[in-house]
Amino acid sequence: MHITMTTDSQLQVMAEEMRLKTLRELGCFGSGHIGGAMSIIETLAALYGAVMRYDPDNPGWDRRDRLVMSKGHAGPALYAALSMCGFFPEETLSELNVPGGSLPSHCDMNRTPGVDMTTGSLGQGMSTAIGLALGSRMNGWDSKTYLILGDGECDEGQVWEGAIFARHYKLSNLVAFIDRNMQQLDGYVDKVMDTGDMAAKFSAFGWSVQTVDGHDPGAIRDAAQKAAENSQSPTAIILKTVKGYGCNFAEGVEYNHHMSFTKEQMDSAVAEVRARLSAARAACG
Template identity: 55%
Template sequence: MDKAERDLKLLAAQIRKTILYGLSTSMAGHVGGAMSMSDALAVLYGKEMKIDPKNPKWEERDRLVVSKGHCGPAVYAALAVKGFFPMEWMKTINQPETKLPSHCDKNRVPGIDMTTGSLGQGMSTALGIAWGLRYQKNDAYTYLFLGDGECDEGQVWEGALFASTKKLNHVIALIDKNEKQLDGYTEDICNVGDLAKKFEQFDWYAQDVDGHDVISIACAIENAKKQNEKPSVIVLHTIKGKDCTFAEDVFYNHHMTFTQQQLDEANQHLDQLIERLS
């Protein structure tokens, strides 16, 4: 493992530990999906995105829209680790008077580019941002996180048609395909089939990667940037609850409560991982 890979894996572990730090106030939260997207967030914030923690509104920055907004704690964790706001804010997630509500909120949180709403809406808002940036002749990329269960939503596919028609080639969507949604497996609830092939049929540049392999994720993003004709989608094959000892092997791990003992065990596991990577 070279230094670049080690650094990204370390950042992913730090993000996961920070998620738990934030959720420890209420001892509950959207653990599963927050953990499964942490490696991709590490690649975005550790390597791929143009960002400036000291100037969150920098006009040349890349934008990120997290349509699976219930996983806001994962994004907050990445922002806290990168220094967008004090780490102490994490302890206030979803508490009265917090700056960090459960879902991403651009009006309260430095570094959040779009407030998220109902599942599917992030597709439309991300494409609106991308189209606006093109109009302004701004070459920044717009990144979009979708959940695989979220791809049940018709709005996602309307957006897919719009993006390919307008050739929004600076859009890179990442689908967290952890194969579960709130109350079961995606294939049992509303089977969308092969997501990469479906997006290809909508004339997107599509790739499938291991969503926990930081180098594969980074290479896929670089491949997306090299082609200049289409919007891009990267299907991340992930494990819901990845690297969280009390969540990874639990079936219903979309939103969970947990005990102090479970939290301590999960933190110990992540501390050992961070120590190995440091």
């Protein structure tokens, strides 16, 4: 079971709704990981709107597809997606970071319905996603595991150890998205640690590689569907993204990883996204 968004423009509407909910969620808390949440919205819309198999009434269904948000600080974007898919009521989004609540800053599978893996220590999501993919295969399930990595996160050696492992075991049911927004916590990726040509690197590690516009949910859906046809190797999908995309006080700002903001700034960002949402709805006809 999943929401089936058949057209590109429907997926675009879903993405803008998700962006709006994520901003409101962060707005309730007053600060947060805006940059990396905004850059991954269209991927979540494509996955939850048109690609993944899941059942919100049975989040632990063993034959579901799994998502590992390895850049766990983007939890708020995932929570918006999960609420839109019916895993919990939308009102819960106002409880981001509330002590003892179900929506912690970073993803926690023991606290949030629909979160498939606990994350936050960068690099580890590659290993846990591999475990999920291998486990699915050993159980004879046709489930897929989708992994979301940050490009700064790819500084972690664990990512590349996992890349070797996944290729060796031909984990074609594993698809890794790399959020190539070229920024990380303390600045631009090429200044902090230049990771070079990410597509060439994954290709050299034996993965099938695609590169797509990470703000085009239809292109991301198509790339995921193409990956599903590959039975020989894991797939890496490099997402060309902009950190803070669509949030007017974050986009284009060097230090937009974790931000505080005024009510006026957030109101202005929300108003702009509302306008984008109206335009996307109008494009749907």
